[in-house]
Amino acid sequence: MKIKRKIEIAVISDVHLGxxxxxxxxxxxxxxxxxxxxxILNGDIIDVWQFSKRYFPKSHLKVIKKIMNMSADGVEIIYITGNHDEMLRKFSGTSIGNISIVDKLVLELHGKKAWFFHGDVFDVSIQNAKWLAKLGGYGYNILTLLNRFVNWYLERNGKERYSLSKKVKNGVKSAIKYxxxxxxxISNLAIExxxxxxxxxxxxxPKxxxxxxxxxxTTYLNSGDWVENFTALEYQFKRxxxxxxxxxxxSPFYVDEELEDMDLKDLIAAITIVEQHEKKIK
Incomplete structure (x- = not known):
């Protein structure tokens, strides 16, 4: 039996499913x-900007089902909308079972206030030229796809993984300044x-x-992403x-056995489980 780490809050963002x-x-x-x-799902979990019916692997569906199952088991799921999943903003303020959709969130944590939001509202390129931001998103997607082939070759030859996008970011002064x-x-606004x-x-x-x-x-926290950094934020014991x-x-935690063979029908079934759980609570 796998022992799971108990934590008060886990925050993930920028998963870019699809x-x-x-x-x-x-x-x-x-x-x-x-x-x-x-x-707390802090934005850009599903990438609606670059969504394609031709590409949504089972592993991506399994992430959604896993989150649904966690909700059915009593975990409070808070989905904070981002720019790549901004279509969900019209549902802000709604809840289904233990899942709620919001644009921002404030929590009281042991006498301290925590302010959660995705961060795109401070991005000038998105606010003033969304088409340019989307074009940059496609370029980033191509770069990460190329990076997967590079890392496959490196790992096959026993070498360390390499991040092309991180190298590009770190090499461009304007990106570092941004x-x-x-x-x-964001930190100054939090202090104010x-x-x-x-x-x-x-x-x-991640930072x-x-x-x-x-x-x-204030303490500035960024959950990073699951494209190149594979990071999350965790809150436990007031830290x-x-x-x-x-x-x-x-030690590795592998995909649950019941998630191994899953398709879209199973995903619909998972949503039904959440709805049934909600009725039982009522």
């Missing part, structure tokens, strides 16, 4: 290794509004940093940590 860059199997292993009270500005603006923690995603850069200015202090799948896993 794209070639998504590492759904890694995420499944992670979700199978934890038992959270709350699971990330720094993003973190600075009296939030002890500000939790976001969007820029695919935890203590920020202090003459106006106050936050960045979980790195490649570094922090002590």
């Amino acid at each position: 794209t070639y860059g998504c590492h759904a199997k890694h995420l499944l292993n992670y979700l199978n290794s934890i038992e959270p009270k709350k699971l 990330i720094n500005d993003f973190e600075k603006v 509004n009296g939030y002890d923690y500000v939790v976001c995603g969007h820029i695919h850069q 935890m940093a203590y920020i202090e200015t003459r106006h106050g202090k 936050w940590k960045v979980y790195h799948y490649n570094k922090d896993k002590l």
